[in-house]
Amino acid sequence: MTYDTTMHGALAERMGITLLEATPERLVATMPVEGNTQPFGLLHGGASCVLAETLGSIGATLHGATIGRPYAVGVDISATHHKAARSGLVTGVATPLHRGGTVVTYEIVITDEEDNRICTARLTCLLRK
Numbered sequence: 861m862t863y864d865t866t867m868h869g870a871l872a873e874r875m876g877i878t879l880l881e882a883t884p885e886r887l888v889a890t891m892p893v894e895g896n897t898q899p900f901g902l903l904h905g906g907a908s909c910v911l912a913e914t915l916g917s918i919g920a921t922l923h924g925a926t927i928g929r930p931y932a933v934g935v936d937i938s939a940t941h942h943k944a945a946r947s948g949l950v951t952g953v954a955t956p957l958h959r960g961g962t963v964v965t966y967e968i969v970i971t972d973e974e975d976n977r978i979c980t981a982r983l984t985c986l987l988r989k
Contacts, residue, residue: 872914875907879914884923887915887954887966893945903945908970908979913937915954916966916983923959929987932964939981948973954983962987 872879875896881888889911896907913934920932950970958965963986970979 869914871910875910877911877914879918882918882922884919884926884959885956887919888951889915890949890951892949893947897946901946903950903978905939905941905979908941908950909937909939909981911950911952911970912939912954912968912979912981913983915952915968916964916981917985919954919956919966920964920983920985920987923956923964924987927961927987929962929989931988932985933988934983935986936984937981939979941979942977943972945972945978950978957982 876892877889879889891911893903896904898904917932917934921930924930924932950972952968952970954966954968957967965984968981969977972978
């Protein structure tokens with residue numbers, strides 16, 4: 861199954877997320893820091909979670925489509941914020957930790973333009989029919 865990289869929801873659009881690659885095995889997207897900051901001018905931790913959940917949910921949906929359960933709903937997300945980003949683009953790369961018949965978990969690593977790790981997130985989704 862291929863994924864239409866223009867169809868990832870209103871919030872992702874509002875955040876400026878651009879999906880670059882989407883397969884069940886690997887997803888990549890960028891997001892600008894500008895417009896997604898907290899009051900001190902740093903990338904908002906919630907923005908990192910939006911990027912992570914967008915990637916993990918798309919990956920779960922792609923996997924679910926291969927097993928007849930094409931609807932993924934997030935049930936748990938955790939994120940560790942390692943370093944601040946103040947400008948430029950961040951890139952999220954999602955890879956599966958577990959792809960089962962009803963539960964899927966992805967690790968999402970978010971880096972800045974110098975390849976510094978900004979955030980590590982984990983998303984678990986339930987697959988529905």
